[in-house]
Amino acid sequence: MDPSLAIKQYIVREFLPDIAPEELDDDYDLVDNGVVNSLSLLPIINWLADRYDIPIDDVDISMNDFLSVAAIRRFVSRTARERVPALSEN
Amino acid sequence: MGRSRSLLACLVERARVRPDSVALVMGDERVTYAGLHAMAVAGAGRLAALGLPAGRAVAVRAVKSPRTVASIMACLLAGRPFLLPSAELGEHALEELLARAGCAALLDDDELRELGPHGDAGPGERGHEDVSFMLTTSGSTGVPKIVPLPAAAVDRFTDWAIDRFGLGPGTAVLNYAPLSFDLCLLDVWATLKAGGTVVAVDAARASDGRYLAGLIEAENVAVVQSVPMMYRLLADACRDRPLRGVRHVLMTGDKVSARLLDELPALFPAARLYNVYGCTETNDSFLYEVTGGERSLPIGRPLPGVEALVVDEDGTVLDGPATGELLVRTPFQAAGYLGREGGFGGGRFRSGDVVHRAEDGVFTLVGRNDFQVKVRGTRVNLAEVEHLLLAHEAAVDAAVVGVPDDLAGVRIHAVVRRTAPGALNSLALRDYCRARLPRAAIPTTIQVVDDPLPVTPTGKPDRQTILRNLRNRS
Incomplete structure (x- = not known):
């Protein structure tokens, strides 16, 4: 599955239950809008690490990586140990 | 000094x-x-x-x-x-x-x-x-x-x-x-x-x-x-x-x-x-x-x-061991x-905190009034968040509750009833809150509904029921 869609499905399921994944724009500001905060970051990081095999102990993590779906996707493509299919597109 | x-x-x-x-x-x-x-x-x-x-x-x-x-x-x-x-x-x-x-x-x-x-x-x-x-x-x-x-x-x-x-x-x-x-x-x-x-x-x-x-x-x-x-x-x-x-x-x-x-x-x-x-x-x-x-x-x-x-509630100063507002x-x-x-009355600040003073003069915090909560260390008044949500043109009713949370202290949950299906969703409400509230006061979860909110016999939002429903869902 396209990582952006998987990320949206996760965010919507966990934090925005009334929203359909396609309603969430790639650039919607997740931090300013209070969807993601310093504490909800941990479960998101754990989910990403699990799903995309990211070595979180060796990766620098910044709030800036979670500003939007697009930013999270960039974070995944930068840090995922296994190349994720479809990640290099667009 | x-x-x-x-x-x-x-x-x-x-x-x-x-x-x-x-x-x-x-x-x-x-x-x-x-x-x-x-x-x-x-x-x-x-x-x-x-x-x-x-x-x-x-x-x-x-x-x-x-x-x-x-x-x-x-x-x-x-x-x-x-x-x-x-x-x-x-x-x-x-x-x-x-x-x-x-x-x-x-x-x-x-x-x-x-x-x-x-x-x-x-x-x-x-x-x-x-x-x-x-x-x-x-x-x-x-x-x-x-x-x-x-x-x-x-x-x-x-x-x-x-x-x-x-x-x-x-x-x-x-x-x-x-x-x-x-x-x-x-x-x-x-x-x-x-x-x-x-x-x-x-x-x-x-x-x-x-x-x-x-x-x-x-x-x-x-x-x-x-x-x-x-x-x-x-x-x-x-x-x-x-x-x-x-x-x-x-x-x-x-x-x-x-x-x-x-x-x-x-x-x-x-x-x-x-x-x-x-x-x-x-x-x-x-x-x-x-x-x-x-x-x-x-x-x-x-x-x-x-x-x-x-x-005490009448503002009478209590001596010795006592419980009241500080x-x-x-x-x-x-x-x-x-x-x-006018400044703070008589130079003294009403803390809004209820304290107990023991026999030995040591004070203990008993609580705050119900609507004051701490989210990630920041004080938030839930009633004020509720007022703001109610002021949205597509909101008919709103209730805001604080849900105890191990790490955050309290996280804020809002239920908002909209004027019509499709008139409002949580993304739009978040945009609205972002421009008007400090980040800690933006609800962690926002539930948009079309049915009336549960109310108490006096017609106020029934926050206990909302909290209970939330616990039963998760």
């Missing part, structure tokens, strides 16, 4: 006597006292070039950076009152706040922006003399209340803190809170006054326990002040890895759980542990030193010079809110 020393005079003196010692560690930057002084002098020069009327306030947006600290020092040098708006404040709320404080210019990290002329007078022209810091209450209204602190009150407070926690040249003190918080009067300003080193936590990594522990160890931090949440993060990150260099641990702003209390002595084997009670209006007013074996922490006894009264007057406080007549 003897005559207090001027914060500004001490800062200038530090730059002269110990120019090369490190004042600030922020991210990759290490700024010496000479460096900080030079930045501040340059900033004061830029301010002077604006030619603002004497006594007119300016604002320094509290982004956590050395420039912000230097800008604050520039305001001190220029003798101007300055407002410290939170860096997280929405744009509408910021604009309104600046206008209400009568700010003539905004210093935003590296940028100095002159604001249009408007009629609001400076604090000095409104009966608040010699104001330096103007802090805002962390209340969740779109526009927080402004607390103008007299320079002398800040001088007295920083002297107390230096003396009480043994701050001196070279003492490294952790700064966890944003620069707009009153806590910074201790961990930033008392530290700099004493010639110590402020070790600032990067706001983006404030919930990363291993980063926090690494910073404390690498910079030899001796004094730590924070809401309990940070100690929870540290305790989880530092199993069997005690932080031996820390001498004083100040817990403030929230209840400390019994479990955390048990873990702290092993985490900080060389430290004295304290519970500190205070608020923006009065600054710190109570201190309790942990002796070991407590199941819950009292707030302790009033600090020297602090008057503390316990009153009224305090401190040597560190504001006279009242900016722009509100």
Whole structure:
């Protein structure tokens, strides 16, 4: 599955239950809008690490990586140990 | 208490006597006292070039950076009152706040922006003399209340803190809170006054326990002040890895759980542990030193010079062992809110906190009124969030509840009934909240519904039922 869609499905399921994944724009500001905060970051990081095999102990993590779906996707493509299919597109 | 020393005079003196010692560690930057002084002098020069009327306030947006600290020092040098708006404040709320404080210019990290002329007078022209810091209450209204602190009150407070926690040249003190918080009067300003080193936590990594522990160890931090949440993060990150260099641990702003209390002595084997009670209006007013074996922490006894009264519902002052609302007057406080007549009644601030005073004079916090909660250490009034949601054109009804949360303290859940299906969704409500609320007050979860909300027999939103429904769903 396209990582952006998987990320949206996760965010919507966990934090925005009334929203359909396609309603969430790639650039919607997740931090300013209070969807993601310093504490909800941990479960998101754990989910990403699990799903995309990211070595979180060796990766620098910044709030800036979670500003939007697009930013999270960039974070995944930068840090995922296994190349994720479809990640290099667009 | 003897005559207090001027914060500004001490800062200038530090730059002269110990120019090369490190004042600030922020991210990759290490700024010496000479460096900080030079930045501040340059900033004061830029301010002077604006030619603002004497006594007119300016604002320094509290982004956590050395420039912000230097800008604050520039305001001190220029003798101007300055407002410290939170860096997280929405744009509408910021604009309104600046206008209400009568700010003539905004210093935003590296940028100095002159604001249009408007009629609001400076604090000095409104009966608040010699104001330096103007802090805002962390209340969740779109526009927080402004607390103008007299320079002398800040001088007295920083002297107390230096003396009480043994701050001196070279003492490294952790700064966890944003620069707009009153806590910074201790961990930033008392530290700099004493010639110590402020070790600032990067706001983006404030919930990363291993980063926090690494910073404390690498910079030899001796004094730590924070809401309990940070100690929870540290305790989880530092199993069997005690932080031996820390001498004083100040817990403030929230209840400390019994479990955390048990873990702290092993985490900080060389430290004295304290519970500190205070608020923006009065600054710190109570201190309790942990002796070991407590199941819950009292707030302790009033600090020297602090008057503390316990009153019943009619305002009658109670003597001896008693439970009631706490009224305090401190040597560190504001006279009242900016722009509100009369100041705090009789100079005493009504805390809104219910306390119990025991036979031995030790105070314990019993609770707050129902609508006040703490989210990640920031005070939020749930009723005010509810009012704001109700004011949305597509909202028919709204209820906001605080859900107890291990880490955040409380997380906010909102239920909003919309005018029609499709008229509103949670993304639109978040956009709406973002422009009007500090970030901590934006509900963590927003449920948009089409059915009427549960109500109590008196017709008020039934928050207990909403909470119960929420628990049953998850």
